[in-house]
Amino acid sequence: MSEEFSEFGELLPEINAINSPYWDGLGEGEVRLQHCKGCGVNQYPAESFCYECGSTDLEWRKVDGGGEVYSFIVVHQPYHAAFKSFLPYTVAIVQMDDGPRMLAAMLNLDAPINIGDRVQPHIQAINNERSVLMYEPTG
Amino acid sequence: MMKDLKQRYCIVGVGHTAYGKNPGVSQIAHNVLAIRAALDDASLTTDDVDGVLTKAPSSTFPMLWAPKIAEALRIQPQVVGTLDQAGASNIGLIQYAISAIELGQASVVAISYGDNPRTGSRASYARARGGDGAVAGLFGAPSSYAMAARRRMYEYGTTKEQLAYVAMTHRHHASMNDNAIFRDPFTIDEYLDSRWVAEPFNLLDCCPVSDGGAAYIITTEERAKELTKTPVFIDGIGQNHPSWEFFRRKDMAASGAAVSGKMAFESAGIKPDDVDFCEIYDCFTIVPIITLEEYGIVERGKGGEFYQEGHTRIGGKLPCNTSGGLLSETGMPGTQLVVEAVRQLRGECGDRQVDNPETGLVSQQGGILTTHATMILSNKGA
Numbered sequence: 001m002s003e004e005f006s007e008f009g010e011l012l013p014e015i016n017a018i019n020s021p022y023w024d025g026l027g028e029g030e031v032r033l034q035h036c037k038g039c040g041v042n043q044y045p046a047e048s049f050c051y052e053c054g055s056t057d058l059e060w061r062k063v064d065g066g067g068e069v070y071s072f073i074v075v076h077q078p079y080h081a082a083f084k085s086f087l088p089y090t091v092a093i094v095q096m097d098d099g100p101r102m103l104a105a106m107l108n109l110d111a112p113i114n115i116g117d118r119v120q121p122h123i124q125a126i127n128n129e130r131s132v133l134m135y136e137p138t139g
Numbered sequence: 140m141m142k143d144l145k146q147r148y149c150i151v152g153v154g155h156t157a158y159g160k161n162p163g164v165s166q167i168a169h170n171v172l173a174i175r176a177a178l179d180d181a182s183l184t185t186d187d188v189d190g191v192l193t194k195a196p197s198s199t200f201p202m203l204w205a206p207k208i209a210e211a212l213r214i215q216p217q218v219v220g221t222l223d224q225a226g227a228s229n230i231g232l233i234q235y236a237i238s239a240i241e242l243g244q245a246s247v248v249a250i251s252y253g254d255n256p257r258t259g260s261r262a263s264y265a266r267a268r269g270g271d272g273a274v275a276g277l278f279g280a281p282s283s284y285a286m287a288a289r290r291r292m293y294e295y296g297t298t299k300e301q302l303a304y305v306a307m308t309h310r311h312h313a314s315m316n317d318n319a320i321f322r323d324p325f326t327i328d329e330y331l332d333s334r335w336v337a338e339p340f341n342l343l344d345c346c347p348v349s350d351g352g353a354a355y356i357i358t359t360e361e362r363a364k365e366l367t368k369t370p371v372f373i374d375g376i377g378q379n380h381p382s383w384e385f386f387r388r389k390d391m392a393a394s395g396a397a398v399s400g401k402m403a404f405e406s407a408g409i410k411p412d413d414v415d416f417c418e419i420y421d422c423f424t425i426v427p428i429i430t431l432e433e434y435g436i437v438e439r440g441k442g443g444e445f446y447q448e449g450h451t452r453i454g455g456k457l458p459c460n461t462s463g464g465l466l467s468e469t470g471m472p473g474t475q476l477v478v479e480a481v482r483q484l485r486g487e488c489g490d491r492q493v494d495n496p497e498t499g500l501v502s503q504q505g506g507i508l509t510t511h512a513t514m515i516l517s518n519k520g521a
C-alpha cells in the first residue's frame with residue numbers, strides 16, 4: 001500500500017455484478033478476463049455477452065497478461081492530482097498476448113519505452129480494498 | 140451531383156459569432172446570433188426558416204437542443220433535430236437537411252453549432268477517455284490523439300518536424316484572418332519550445348478550447364438563384380465511422396477518411412486531383428496528415444512531407460485550412476471550416492483568398508478518429 005497511490009481511489013470504476021471477477025482477481029494478484037466458450041476469445045471490458053459472436057456462455061479465466069506496447073505517450077500536463085507525483089508519466093496501450101488491448105500506466109521504467117517492447121503486468125495495490133493493473137518492462 | 144436527388148442543393152448563407160473568449164454569451168446566444176448572421180448573409184429572415192438542425196455543445200449535452208434554439212429564434216419549424224457524431228455532425232446535419240428538403244418537409248434549413256467551453260463549463264474536455272482511461276492516467280483528447288499520432292509516426296514514418304509544419308502552415312493562414320484567435324506566426328524552434336502536453340504533442344500541436352458559434356443556411360438551387368450571393372453547391376457528401384473506442388480498433392491510427400472520401404468524390408463525380416483547396420478538421424496536427432493520406436490526395440506516409448514542402452500553403456498546390464482551422468482560427472469542432480470553404484468559393488477572403496477556386500473539400504471528424512464526414516463544395520455545381 002503505497003502513499004503515492006492514495007488519490008487513485010476516486011478514479012476507480014465502480015464494482016458491479018459484471019466486472020467484479022476482474023477486480024477480485026487483481027485483489028488476489030491475478031489478471032482475469034472473460035473467456036467466450038462459443039468462439040474462444042478473451043475479452044475486456046466484461047459484458048454479459050461476447051462482443052465477437054454474441055454468445056452469453058462466458059467464464060472467467062486467469063491469464064498471463066503479458067504483451068507488447070502498441071502505442072504510448074508521456075504525459076506532462078497535470079490533469080489529475082492522483083498522477084501529480086508521477087509527472088511526467090508514461091501511459092501505454094498494451095496488446096495482450098491473451099487477447100484484448102489494454103490501456104495502462106507504466107511503472108518501473110529505467111529507460112523510455114518503444115512500440116513493440118515486451119511488457120508484463122504490475123498489479124499495484126492502491127488501498128486496502130483495490131488494486132489496479134499497471135504494466136512494467138518484462139524483466 | 141449526388142445520386143438520385145431531384146434537385147441540387149446550396150449553402151446560401153454563413154455566419155458566426157466572435158471566436159475565443161466570450162464571457163456572458165450563452166450557448167443559445169452563440170447559436171442564435173450565428174444563425175441570424177447567416178440569414179443576413181443570405182438575405183433571408185427567420186420567417187423563411189422551416190428547419191433547425193444543430194450539433195449538441197461539446198461541453199454539455201442538453202436535451203431537446205434544437206427546439207430550444209428554435210424557440211430562441213421565435214420560430215416553430217417543420218423539422219428540428221440534434222445530431223451526435225461529435226465533430227462530424229456539421230456535415231451529417233447537412234445531409235439530414237438535404238433529406239428533409241428532398242422529402243418536401245422543409246425548404247430553408249438553418250444549421251448551427253455554438254458553445255462556450257472557454258468561459259463556461261469545460262469539464263467534459265478533460266474527462267477520462269475509455270472508461271479505464273482515468274486509472275491509466277489518460278485524460279483529455281490530446282492524450283488519446285497523441286497515442287494515435289505515435290502509432291501513425293511508427294507505421295508511416297511521419298516526423299515531429301512534419302507535425303510542426305502543419306501547425307505553422309495553419310498559423311500562417313490565420314495571420315491573414317482577423318477572426319482568428321491566434322495570428323502570430325511561429326518558427327519550428329518556437330514550436331519545439333512550447334510546453335509538452337503529452338508526448339509526442341507539444342502545446343502547439345493542440346487546438347485551443349474556444350467559445351463561439353457558427354451557422355449556415357441550406358436550400359435548393361432554385362431558391363438560391365433568387366438570392367444575392369454566389370450560391371455554393373453541395374456536390375458530394377461521404378461518411379464513415381470507425382466508431383469503436385480508439386485503442387481497441389484494429390487499425391488505431393486510421394480514420395474513416397478513406398471510405399468517407401471515396402464516397403464524397405464519387406458522389407461529386409470528381410477525383411482528388413480536382414480539389415482546389417481543403418478545409419480539414421485539424422484538432423491536432425497529426426489529423427490533416429492522416430486525412431490527406433486516407434483521402435488518396437497524397438500517398439500514405441507522404442502527408443507530412445506534403446506539408447513540409449509547402450504544398451498546403453496558400454499559393455501552393457493544395458492550400459489547406461486557409462482560415463487557420465481549429466489549430467489557429469478557433470477550436471470550435473468544425474463548423475467554422477464550412478464557413479471558410481463557402482467564403483473561399485465566393486471569393487470573399489481578401490489576403491488569404493485562394494486563386495479562383497472552383498472546388499473545395501471540407502473534412503469533419505469526431506471523437507478520437509471515431510467519426511468522419513467529407514463534403515465537396517463548388518461554385519459551379521457538379
Ligand SMILES: [Zn+2]
Binds near residue numbers: 038040053054
Ligand atoms: Zn464469442
